Amino acid sequence: MEQAEQRFFRLLEKGTSAVMAVREAVSRLEEAGFEELSFDRQWGLTENGKYYVKHHDTTLFAFTIGKSKELRDAVRIGAAHTDFPCLRIKPNPDLTVEGYRQLNVEVYGGAILNTWLDRPLGISGRAAVKSQDVMHPKMRYISVDRPLLVIPNLAIHMNREVNKGVELNKQTDMLPILGLLGEGEKEEKVLMDFLSKELSVEKEDILDFELWAYCLEQPQCVGMQEEFIMSPRLDNLTSVHALLEGLINGRREKGLNVAAFFDHEEIGSQTKQGAGSLLLLNLLEKICSSLGKTDMQTMESLYNAFFLSVDVAHGLHPNQAKKMDITNKPVLGGGICIKEAGSQSYATDCEGVAAVEQICRKESIPYQKFVNRSDMAGGGTLGAIASSILPVRTVDIGVPILAMHSAVETMGRADIKSLADLITAYFQV
Numbered sequence: 001m002e003q004a005e006q007r008f009f010r011l012l013e014k015g016t017s018a019v020m021a022v023r024e025a026v027s028r029l030e031e032a033g034f035e036e037l038s039f040d041r042q043w044g045l046t047e048n049g050k051y052y053v054k055h056h057d058t059t060l061f062a063f064t065i066g067k068s069k070e071l072r073d074a075v076r077i078g079a080a081h082t083d084f085p086c087l088r089i090k091p092n093p094d095l096t097v098e099g100y101r102q103l104n105v106e107v108y109g110g111a112i113l114n115t116w117l118d119r120p121l122g123i124s125g126r127a128a129v130k131s132q133d134v135m136h137p138k139m140r141y142i143s144v145d146r147p148l149l150v151i152p153n154l155a156i157h158m159n160r161e162v163n164k165g166v167e168l169n170k171q172t173d174m175l176p177i178l179g180l181l182g183e184g185e186k187e188e189k190v191l192m193d194f195l196s197k198e199l200s201v202e203k204e205d206i207l208d209f210e211l212w213a214y215c216l217e218q219p220q221c222v223g224m225q226e227e228f229i230m231s232p233r234l235d236n237l238t239s240v241h242a243l244l245e246g247l248i249n250g251r252r253e254k255g256l257n258v259a260a261f262f263d264h265e266e267i268g269s270q271t272k273q274g275a276g277s278l279l280l281l282n283l284l285e286k287i288c289s290s291l292g293k294t295d296m297q298t299m300e301s302l303y304n305a306f307f308l309s310v311d312v313a314h315g316l317h318p319n320q321a322k323k324m325d326i327t328n329k330p331v332l333g334g335g336i337c338i339k340e341a342g343s344q345s346y347a348t349d350c351e352g353v354a355a356v357e358q359i360c361r362k363e364s365i366p367y368q369k370f371v372n373r374s375d376m377a378g379g380g381t382l383g384a385i386a387s388s389i390l391p392v393r394t395v396d397i398g399v400p401i402l403a404m405h406s407a408v409e410t411m412g413r414a415d416i417k418s419l420a421d422l423i424t425a426y427f428q429v
């Protein structure tokens with residue numbers, strides 16, 4: 001396995017929640033010499049500088065400045081999301097049913113619920129702990145890669161109709177089991193005990209938490225020629241990985257390269273750390289002003305910017321080939337997808353697409369076009385939302401996958417390199 005693929009697998013393994021995906025991305029950026037900034041401090045940016053800034057632990061921006069600070073027609077932005085469908089643990093989650101210990105959870109995003117059954121699940125996220133300064137509690141991070149939870153299926157003998165399809169209730173059917181009530185034991189807050197032990201803090205000092213149950217399956221190569229990768233979280237850590245590779249390796253003579261990693265895409269992006277917030281615009285304005293640009297120069301530079309929204313696409317499923325558009329049928333391993341939609345659920349415009357195609361042709365990167373069947377609504381992504389705030393040329397791209405939003409998704413192994421190569425080239429032109 002080559003080194004870039006090893007880095008990709010590491011991100012898939014370590015990025016067990018949006019918080020952890022950001023932490024793994026930061027460690028890669030720091031290894032590559034990026035310097036941390038904070039939104040509430042002054043920035044002294046220099047030519048050839050490499051920086052990153054986090055927001056609420058789950059959204060991250062990284063950027064590099066070229067040899068020259070000239071920004072006219074030289075601002076390139078790429079964006080992906082750090083979150084994925086999963087189960088979020090609710091406050092006061094402990095409950096017991098007939099001797100079983102369970103957790104109360106809610107479904108985060110559009111998960112295919114039945115794929116979460118009969119799999120070992122881990123716990124990942126962050127907790128806020130008591131501090132001296134009441135307005136600034138201490139934040140602690142956790143990713144437990146031991147199998148802690150399971151949501152078992154119901155036996156076929158108890159539902160003979162199971163293979164005709166089962167509707168799962170999000171409140172009652174998705175509660176994971178985390179243990180058994182011991183002899184004479186009564187119901188207690190075992191999750192808080194567990195957290196206190198894992199984080200080495202007093203139980204009383206844990207004020208709140210954001211914890212997610214995540215799928216513990218490991219990424220693996222699959223197929224006679226190992227031409228596929230199966231893994232949880234391909235949506236959208238494929239894009240996070242490719243943007244990191246591109247930003248770290250792609251160096252331009254002049255201008256600004258920005259990689260944005262937003263949280264909350266799976267729940268609509270209209271949040272304070274989602275692509276529907278003013279964060280990206282504020283970031284770009286702060287960068288320009290720190291480089292000594294006037295408001296007018298900033299606006300002129302930004303109107304010439306280019307935005308790549310990077311998220312997975314649907315590949316053709318051989319058992320369901322009719323679900324695809326009738327003339328555009330991207331397949332796994334066939335290269336990156338350029339996604340278009342008349343509804344603008346993909347924010348693609350013809351001029352932008354042509355620019356991406358020219359990069360692909362110049363660099364011999366395979367690409368395909370994705371559109372929805374006309375009788376299907378399909379999905380959307382952050383491109384349309386972010387570009388309504390930053391109205392620049394925009395293209396939605398990503399690797400085609402199968403079983404999007406399943407606990408474990410499948411992709412073509414060759415496509416991850418195609419995506420990373422394209423983004424690297426984009427950050428160099």
Ligand SMILES: [Zn+2]
Binds near residue numbers: 235265
């Ligand atoms: Zn996605």
